[in-house]
Amino acid sequence: MDARQTGPVADSLDRRIISALQIDGRASWHRIAAALGEAERTVVRRGTRLLDSGLVRIGAMALHGRSTVVGVRCASGQARVAASALARRPDCVFTHVLTGSPDCVAELLCPREQLPSLVMDELPGLPGMVETYTLPVLRHIRTIREWHSGLLTDAEIAALSGRHPSDASASSPSSGDVPSSSAGDVLPPGDMAQGLSRPDRLLLNALAEDGRCTYEELGRVAGVSEATARRRLGALRREGRVRIRAVIEPALLGLPVEAMLWVRTAPAKAEAVAAALADSIHVRYASFVTGERQILVLAALPSESALHDFVTRGPWLRDVASVDTSLVIGSLKRGGMLTRRARD
Structure with missing residues (x-):
């Protein structure tokens, strides 16, 4: 105990x-x-x-667009400003301020056809930005929507x-509107949001504010009956269009040390490394991304000594060529929800 x-x-x-x-x-x-x-x-x-x-907050994240990880190198003293601007984007899933370079990192949901505009028009306008790195996610190994702490x-x-x-x-739920928990996150098509009706969009907006609001409240907001709200939310969850789960600081679960790892491996060994990472309860997020370092990992551990062991002795390192490690020193958005730090 x-x-x-x-x-x-x-x-x-x-x-x-x-x-x-x-x-x-x-x-x-x-x-x-x-x-x-x-x-x-x-x-x-x-x-x-x-x-x-x-x-502990319950958030709903509508899945639309394809994931793109953005790293930002900032002018001195401007990391919080740039991270705040990223966090307040409605398409932002998470934003963390890091030690080392880049100074902050975010995951954005951006349809691939809008990627040129993001890279050439939007990111250059970030306040405090010196340089940006744009890494489209090719495949998720694990997202925070699938992570649990082994308890x-x-x-x-x-x-x-x-x-x-x-x-x-x-791959399919056995009853009700409860979604199955898959081993990996299926990347949604870029036009997913365009297929939503107005009541569905209103329903998802309400859930983004309070993921546990009642079906009666959802029906009232969306202008439909309680039964229809229940049926529509069940369908949206089964189709993978929305995920609803607790959004927390990992420290609440005894994991106060978070780190972002940039992993490089031989291409033929990448899948073996990914499988080993997926077996670790400390890996909250891992994805294949473009660029020289193929795998991006967000890990949460009980101490810095545990992090040291994880990046020097972990079984997942067998086929790894290099690991660059940055500590997460501040989080402004998690699971699509602004943190208390960002709201203050």
């Missing part, structure tokens, strides 16, 4: 509830309690406290994600 803490996250049960919300941000307290084998009243009390604290068993994850524990490659 973890030692009691004075903050909103008190012990391992709180962390397990957070982990459950990372699997499905709209899971009922009843379902979470059943999956974790805890009393429902306890889960309701603790879960409500975690959400009310503001440190839940396979059976608990299966109970929350609606699939059998042994079915690691399930």
Whole structure:
């Protein structure tokens, strides 16, 4: 049992509830309690406290466009300014300020046909920018939408994600509007957003503000019945058009050290490195990107000594030629939601 803490996250049960919300941000307290084998009243009390604290937020991210990672080298003292400008873009998934170079990095959802405009017209106008690096994502190995911190068993994850524990490659939900948790994130087509009706767009806008708002509230905002709102959200989740999960600082789960890794490997060994990275609970995000260093990794660990071990002794390093490591020293956006640092 973890030692009691004075903050909103008190012990391992709180962390397990957070982990459950990372699997499905709209899971009922009843379902979470059943999956974790805890009393429902306890889960309701603790879960409500975690959400009310503001440190755990439930966000919905509509998936449209293709991912592009942007690194920015900034003028002295301008990293926060440039990172803030990136974070406030509606197509931005995450923005982190880093040690070393680049000074900040962001993932943007940009249809490929709009990439020339992004590179030639929009990014050059970033305040405080000296140089930008644009790295289109060729394939996700893992996104933060699939990451969990290893606090839940396979059976608990299966109970929350609606699939059998042994079915690691399930691609369709077994019931309700609960999406399956896939091993990798399927890149959506660039025109996905164009296929959404006005009620669907209104529904997703409401979920972006509060991923746990009721179907009655969603129906009222979208101008449809509660039953229609339930049916439309279920369809959007099954089609992979939206992901709903807890957005947190990894420190809440005992992982306060975050690092961005730029990994270079021989092309023939890239898939083996990717598979090894996907096996690590410390890898929150990993993608194949264009450029000299083929794999970009965001990792979260309990200490800097653990990070040292991860980048010098990890089993995933067997086929790696080089690793450049930058510490994350500030996050302005996570999971499509501005952090408290960015909102203040």
